[in-house]
Amino acid sequence: xxxxxxxxxxxxxxxxxxxxxxxxxxxxxxxxxxxxxxxxxxxxxxxxxxxxxxxxxxxxxxxxxxxxxxxxxxxxxxxxxxxxxxxxxxxxxxxxxxxxxxxxxxxxxxxxxx
Amino acid sequence: xxxxxxxxxxxxxxxxxxxxxxxxxxxxxxxxxxxxxxxxxxxxxxxxxxxxxxxxxxxxxxxxxxxxxxxxxxxxxxxxxxxxxxxxxxxxxxxxxxxxxxxxxxxxxxx
Numbered sequence: 001x002x003x004x005x006x007x008x009x010x011x012x013x014x015x016x017x018x019x020x021x022x023x024x025x026x027x028x029x030x031x032x033x034x035x036x037x038x039x040x041x042x043x044x045x046x047x048x049x050x051x052x053x054x055x056x057x058x059x060x061x062x063x064x065x066x067x068x069x070x071x072x073x074x075x076x077x078x079x080x081x082x083x084x085x086x087x088x089x090x091x092x093x094x095x096x097x098x099x100x101x102x103x104x105x106x107x108x109x110x111x112x113x114x
Numbered sequence: 115x116x117x118x119x120x121x122x123x124x125x126x127x128x129x130x131x132x133x134x135x136x137x138x139x140x141x142x143x144x145x146x147x148x149x150x151x152x153x154x155x156x157x158x159x160x161x162x163x164x165x166x167x168x169x170x171x172x173x174x175x176x177x178x179x180x181x182x183x184x185x186x187x188x189x190x191x192x193x194x195x196x197x198x199x200x201x202x203x204x205x206x207x208x209x210x211x212x213x214x215x216x217x218x219x220x221x222x223x224x225x
Contacts, residue, residue, distance in 0.1 A: 004156075033212060040200070042217040043157075048210065056210070090156055094211075100145060101206050103213055105156030 003027050006091050006106035013081055014114055021076045021109045023091030032074040033103065035090040036060060043090065049074060081113045119216050120203060126222040133190040135219040137203030138183075144206050146179055146186050147213065151200045160201075161188075195225040 004025040013019055025032070030051040035043040035058075045058030049068040063085070064078050074093075078085055088110050092103040121136045139146070145164045149157040163170045163179045163186065170177045176189040190197055200220045204213040 006156075031211060035215075040218075040220060043202070043215040045212060045214070048212055050211075058212075059214075088154075092156075100147070100162055101211055101213060102147065102159050102162065103157070103204075105149075105158070107156050108154070110154065 004091065004093055004104050004106040006089075006109050008109060009107060010110050010112075012112045012114065015080075015082055017081050019078050019081055019111070021089055021091075021111070023074045023076070023106055024072050025074075025093045025104070025106075026072060027093060027104065028071065029093035029095055029104070030071065031094045031101075032068065033092040033094075034058075034064075034066060034074070034076050035092065036062065037088045037090055037108075039088070047076065081111075083113045086111060086113050120201070120219040122219060123217070124220040124222070126224065127193055128224050129193060129195055131193055133193050133197070133221055133223070135188045135201050135221070137186045137188070137216055139186075139203070139205050139216075140184065141205075143181070144208060146177075147204045147206075148175075148177060148186075148188050149202045149204060149215070151202065151218070153199070157202065190221075193221075193223045195223050197221060198223045 007022045032049045034047040037043045044060035046062040047066040090108045091106040094103045147162045148160045151157045161172045174191045179186045200218045202218045203216045
């Protein structure tokens with residue numbers, strides 16, 4: 001099992017609320033990622049980070065924001081949740097200088113916005 | 115659009131049978147990786163094949179790569195009910211050092 005954690009695992013919240021999805025890893029990986037995945041569908045990269053103070057937008061436009069103040073921590077924030085944000089959010093990490101860039105995934109957060 | 119596309123989208127077989135999933139991609143690659151996702155969970159790395167390799171084995175898994183056709187296949191032999199999951203191929207975007215995942219094959223193994 002990879003040492004990458006996500007909390008909460010499940011979240012049901014009303015429209016307009018601010019939420020933060022937590023992701024932390026204990027492997028010392030520099031690179032971290034956030035993916036959005038609808039049930040049974042493909043993964044879409046929404047944010048990634050090369051290291052501390054680095055954040056980049058991914059392929060899928062997202063109203064969420066991320067921060068990387070510490071190597072091990074990569075939280076994702078939605079300032080005002082909407083039903084269209086209902087999805088599963090997966091966090092992952094990988095080594096910076098890996099020749100393979102194998103990614104290690106957390107268990108995911110399933111978000112439902114009512 | 116996704117770099118990798120899996121085929122079939124869904125596959126249902128009986129325990130003991132072999133399962134074959136295919137992945138096609140669009141650009142040149144450094145390596146191709148296969149991941150497994152149990153329902154409602156994160157992805158787990160299964161096997162990696164480099165662009166200069168044609169075939170690789172790991173336990174009951176066999177992966178092939180044809181760079182001329184830009185395709186790969188994952189074979190699971192003697193399947194078990196516990197193999198029920200979604201399987202994704204992934205290729206490396208060297209510019210961003212990030213993986214791009216295919217659409218996945220949902221495998222159901224009936225006991």
